[in-house]
Amino acid sequence: MLIGVDLGGTNIKVGIVNQEGHILFQNSRATIPSRPYQSIVQDIIEQIEEGMMQINRSVSEIHSIGIGIPGIAEQQTGKVIYCTNLSWYDVPIGKMLRDHFNKPVFVENDATVAALAESVSGSTKGLANSVFLTLGTGVGGGIIINHKAYSGSHGAGSEIGHTIVGENFYACNCGRNGCLETFASATAMIRYAQKRLREGAQGRELLDMVEGNIENITAKAIFDCAQKGDRLAIEVVDRTIKYLAIGIANIHNMLDPDCITIGGGVSKAGDALLIPLREAVKKLTFCKSVDYGDITLAQLGNEAGIIGAAFLGVHQ
Structure with missing residues (x-):
């Protein structure tokens, strides 16, 4: 199972996706960006666990977790360098989720994430570049x-x-x-x-x-x-x-x-x-x-x- 997190200034959307690019389950919570980042990360954890439970699958079956953010992230660590909409600077979201789930975590800019989605199952499917x-x-x-x-x-x-x-x-x-x-x-x-x-x-x-x-x-x-x-x-x-x-x-x-x-x-x-x-x-x-x-x-x-x-x- 693949976990996709669409983290925006208004909503946190979490989905469970199969290898064909189909969303099996998704849920959403209000971001409330004025909160400490730890509370937002906790919401993401709960949404992932809730989703896996809803489709009767174990967290151990998660292949990886990906997060799209409206900002810039450090590729090697998944640390958010800055995210204006959330007023985040140097937030270790990648490490926090890795420590909790013991799974690979990747963080990228939301437009880059959308580009990847289109190449997987959208308008540019099958195209290399x-x-x-x-x-x-x-x-x-x-x-x-x-x-x-x-x-x-x-x-x-x-x-x-x-x-x-x-x-x-x-x-x-x-x-x-x-x-x-x-x-x-x-x-x-x-x-x-x-x-x-x-x-x-x-x-x-x-x-x-x-x-x-x-x-x-x-x-x-x-x-x-x-x-x-x-x-x-x-x-x-x-x-x-x-x-x-x-x-x-x-x-x-x-x-x-x-x-x-x-x-x-x-x-x-x-x-x-x-x-x-x-x-x-x-x-x-x-x-x-x-x-x-x-x-x-x-x-x-x-x-x-x-x-x-x-x-x-x-x-x-």
Whole structure:
């Protein structure tokens, strides 16, 4: 049995996964990140034990435990170096779970975990090399090389959302200017639309949809209004695709993966995002005679965190 833990700022989701990538059982508890980390780790222990009991299996049958976190972990020890959403710094979660279960424990960034899940049983299944981009509040990245998750020599790699693709009107949360996530995330789309409306841009359809309150603008509203011909919404979508295409062209040039798959809230726009994005990337490719990897949509959604974490101990 494989154990996958999707540890986020809101919920702790624990799943028992078989070798085919199917979730046999899962449960969830509120994270409550204001608690001491020891309490959160205790919850994970109890959830694992509860899950094994529910499927009438012994803890001794656990092959390994994997944990996805919204942060950076030390590969050798499973120590969380930092995790902003939980305010964790140097938390020895790997050691704590190893000491309790006497099983291998692996900790990775949640976007890397999602990339691994897609390669195991999702959109990039069977492909040796792939890249996963999650477009949500920010832009996360996960890299799979030779069927294995890759996050660099220090666990700080695959931060694709913090690659620099241009100069922007606001700084990234990391303190720098020009990060991909300030151009291609849902947050980026919303902030740009709000900026243009404050400058007097015309976006009648968009304003009507949010009842005149620009604080209610969402990425979905922007895509929906662009489909209806709203000039400002089209401008925002075109700008998003322009910079996302730059980021993806850079990925092609650096890694040349078999496929790049896109998940997260922005990906729900489907073909309205995918079709123009493919065209924009094609115009930026370095070698016109190379048939670069396709750009597709992720398939696993909310299950990716558990499945990918579970397989951290398999693809080592």
